[in-house]
Amino acid sequence: MPSFDEVLKEAGEFGRFQKRVxxxxxxxxxxxxxxxxxxxxxxxxxxxxxxxIPGAAELSERCGWTLxxxxxxxxxPLQLGNESVSGECERLDVTWDPxxxxxxxxxxxxxxxxxxxxxAPCHSNWVYEQPHSSIVSEYDLVCANAWMLDxxxxxxxLGFLAGAFILGYAAxxxxxxxxxxxxxxxxxxxxxxxxxxxxxxxxxxxxxxxxMFGKGTWMTCYVLVTEIVGxxxxxxxxxxxxxxxxxxxxxxxxxxxIPTWQGIQLAISLPNFLFLLxxxxxxxxxxxxxxxxxxxxxxxxxxxIAKHNGKFLSPHYSEITISNEEVSNPSFLDLVRxxxxxxxxxxxxxxxxxxxxxxxxxxxxxGIIGGNLYLDFFISGAVELPAAFLIIVTIDRIGRxxxxxxxxxxxxxxxxxxxxxxxDIPWLKTTVATLGRLSITIAFEIVxxxxxxxxxxxxxxxxxxxxxxxxxxxxxxAPFLLFRLAAIWLELPLIIFSILAAVCGLLVLLLPETKGIxxxxxxxxxxxxxxxxxxxxxxxxxxxTNSYI
Numbered sequence: 433m434p435s436f437d438e439v440l441k442e443a444g445e446f447g448r449f450q451k452r453v454x455x456x457x458x459x460x461x462x463x464x465x466x467x468x469x470x471x472x473x474x475x476x477x478x479x480x481x482x483x484x485i486p487g488a489a490e491l492s493e494r495c496g497w498t499l500x501x502x503x504x505x506x507x508x509p510l511q512l513g514n515e516s517v518s519g520e521c522e523r524l525d526v527t528w529d530p531x532x533x534x535x536x537x538x539x540x541x542x543x544x545x546x547x548x549x550x551x552a553p554c555h556s557n558w559v560y561e562q563p564h565s566s567i568v569s570e571y572d573l574v575c576a577n578a579w580m581l582d583x584x585x586x587x588x589x590l591g592f593l594a595g596a597f598i599l600g601y602a603a604x605x606x607x608x609x610x611x612x613x614x615x616x617x618x619x620x621x622x623x624x625x626x627x628x629x630x631x632x633x634x635x636x637x638x639x640x641x642x643x644m645f646g647k648g649t650w651m652t653c654y655v656l657v658t659e660i661v662g663x664x665x666x667x668x669x670x671x672x673x674x675x676x677x678x679x680x681x682x683x684x685x686x687x688x689x690i691p692t693w694q695g696i697q698l699a700i701s702l703p704n705f706l707f708l709l710x711x712x713x714x715x716x717x718x719x720x721x722x723x724x725x726x727x728x729x730x731x732x733x734x735x736x737i738a739k740h741n742g743k744f745l746s747p748h749y750s751e752i753t754i755s756n757e758e759v760s761n762p763s764f765l766d767l768v769r770x771x772x773x774x775x776x777x778x779x780x781x782x783x784x785x786x787x788x789x790x791x792x793x794x795x796x797x798x799g800i801i802g803g804n805l806y807l808d809f810f811i812s813g814a815v816e817l818p819a820a821f822l823i824i825v826t827i828d829r830i831g832r833x834x835x836x837x838x839x840x841x842x843x844x845x846x847x848x849x850x851x852x853x854x855x856d857i858p859w860l861k862t863t864v865a866t867l868g869r870l871s872i873t874i875a876f877e878i879v880x881x882x883x884x885x886x887x888x889x890x891x892x893x894x895x896x897x898x899x900x901x902x903x904x905x906x907x908x909x910a911p912f913l914l915f916r917l918a919a920i921w922l923e924l925p926l927i928i929f930s931i932l933a934a935v936c937g938l939l940v941l942l943l944p945e946t947k948g949i950x951x952x953x954x955x956x957x958x959x960x961x962x963x964x965x966x967x968x969x970x971x972x973x974x975x976x977t978n979s980y981i
Contacts (some may be wrong), residue, residue: 436722436730437662437950439745443734445662447741453660453714454668457653458675460616460707464650465679466686466700467619467642471585472809473687473696476566481574482506482520483554487528495534499561521575525552566693571632580632582911587636591643592904599648600897604890607724608656608717609710615648616707623701627694642701647904649704651897658884659717659892659951660737667828669881674820680813684806719951723890764898766891772944772959776886779939780879780899783836786936787876788906790843790929793914794869815866819873827878831947832885833940836878840937843871847930851923872933885946886961888954 444450485506492502506524555576560569568574573581595615603611622642629635658669686699718730738745768774795812826835846868853861880900887895917924944961952958 436719436953439731439734440662440737442743442745443738444741444743446665446668447737447743449737449740450661450665452740454657454672456710456714457657458672459703460649460653461672461675462679462682463619463700463703463707464646465676466683467588467623467646469680469683469809470696470700471581471588472805473683474567474693475573475581475584476568476805477574478560478562478565478569481558481560481569483523484557484559485523485526485528486557487532491528491532491534497534499559502559520558521554522551523554525550562691564692564694567632567635570693571635573632584636584639585911586908587640588643589904589907591640591645592647592907593901594640595644595647596651596897596901596904598644600651600894603648603652603655603897604720604892604894608652608659608720609714610716611648612652612656612714613708613711615645615652616704618642618645619649620701620704623697623704627697627701647897649707651900654880655884655892655896656714656717658881659719659889667824667881669884670820670823670827670877673877673880674817677813677816677820680816681810683813684809688806719889719953723953766955767887767895767898770955770959772961773887773955776943776958777895777899779943780883780886781902783840783875783879783936783940784883784900785902785906786840786932787872787879788903789910789913790847790872790933791869791876792907792910793925793929794847794865794872815869816873819870819877823874823877827881828947831945832878832882833943833945836875836882836940836943837937839871839874839878840933840940843868843875844930844933844937846871847926847933851926851930868929875933875936882940882943882946885949885951886943886958888952888958890954892951 482503484502488502488506491497495501497505553576556572558569558572558574563569567584568581571580573584599611599615619642622638622645626635626638626642629638654669654672657672661668683700687696690696690699715733715736716729718733721727721730721733735745766773767777823835846864850861850865850868853864855861880896883896883899884892913928914925917928946961949961952961
């Protein structure tokens with residue numbers, strides 16, 4: 433009775449069928465990265481806005497003022513009296529009634545210079561030249577409310593975190609493709625509702641839900657892709673990251689062409705409905721079906737794969753074997769119950785956390801500094817493209833562990849050097865910091881692949897989802913850590929990043945090498961990884977087996 437990997441080899445490990453499924457599912461990376469980074473454009477702070485004096489709207493209508501006229505009568509006198517006051521978060525503590533002159537509304541306060549007029553903090557009633565350009569102007573997230581913009585991104589990351597646990601568990605229990613399709617539907621619906629939210633609270637609720645479903649689409653499609661290809665072709669787990677970067681590169685173009693935040697929100701949400709068409713072209717993972725004792729369905733899918741790949745399964749392939757492990761609903765205890773699983777889980781959780789923290793910290797620190805927002809964001813995405821190509825060139829030649837460790841070490845060194853480079857050579861500081869960004873991006877992409885290779889089929893989706901949830905925690909902490917430490921010393925965050933990356937580089941050397949091995953099917957397979965595989969590429973022998981007809 434053949435094993436699943438033997439049947440897969442006969443049907444084609446990366447034939448026409450897998451290439452088609454890979455290309456289709458990879459599009460998820462574009463929509464997910466757009467959601468991940470959308471706050472940059474959804475939350476743009478308007479260039480021109482000011483606090484409106486009570487009664488100014490009625491007076492402006494009576495006098496026929498334009499917005500520019502109103503600003504000249506209210507903000508400019510304030511700035512002339514006190515250059516440090518912008519008129520955005522403070523206003524003149526006056527009230528304009530119908531008796532106020534249209535040509536000189538401040539004439540009644542003639543005994544006072546504008547510098548001596550009383551001021552009041554602004555809590556509402558802001559005026560924006562482009563009122564619907566971002567959620568900042570839509571929901572007044574300025575001045576004392578500016579922290580609420582950070583809250584919106586934190587809520588999105590909390591959604592990612594919830595999705596990692598809830599939908600990761602659901603995908604292991606109910607199937608990869610079912611949860612993928614439901615997640616795509618959820619992202620689309622929640623994105624539309626968020627775009628037309630009547631208030632900020634409703635926006636946050638559906639921002640959270642969109643993040644939860646978004647994480648479900650990304651993690652499930654990633655696991656599904658790695659489970660339908662052979663062990664020598666799991667480099668597709670790295671290639672799929674290129675589509676994430678493509679989403680980062682495409683996003684500024686979308687934002688440039690669409691002037692309103694609602695339009696941008698819809699543009700990154702609606703494509704998820706197209707993924708529902710995958711119901712007819714993307715099958716369930718046959719590996720997962722075998723773990724749920726659905727051997728007939730798995731064999732039917734394998735025959736279909738062989739047919740599309742121009743191959744034919746031998747007639748004796750009427751049964752597929754799988755290692756003997758009782759199927760149960762996955763839990764966190766399953767990931768830490770045995771020594772090797774426990775070590776893998778703790779190291780991977782730390783690697784996810786560190787990669788996300790350093791990656792987002794470097795993005796925030798670099799800026800990209802000044803200039804054109806759209807061009808700068810495009811460049812920041814383009815910097816990540818070489819990462820995947822470097823991994824593709826090296827990972828199947830020298831394995832996973834060494835590039836994983838070296839990328840973290842190089843990032844550590846780059847952060848440390850950047851911290852102590854003098855400010856009068858900014859081009860060198862930017863270059864070295866960019867090297868750190870590239871290195872941590874490589875580490876970030878490798879952890880995806882290694883994580884999926886170090887868990888058995890019954891726990892793979894749940895394990896990847898749970899470990900990657902530390903990525904979301906790192907994303908929440910990164911801006912707060914950066915700004916708090918920078919207030920003490922501007923370069924202090926880089927020192928912390930350097931220490932975290934160096935520790936990660938050493939820890940990942942303790943993980944088993946997964947180059948060229950078959951995906952583990954049981955916890956027992958994982959426990960025997962270091963001694964069982966021996967040299968890289970040595971295949972696992974199957975021990976206790978059951979057949980599913």
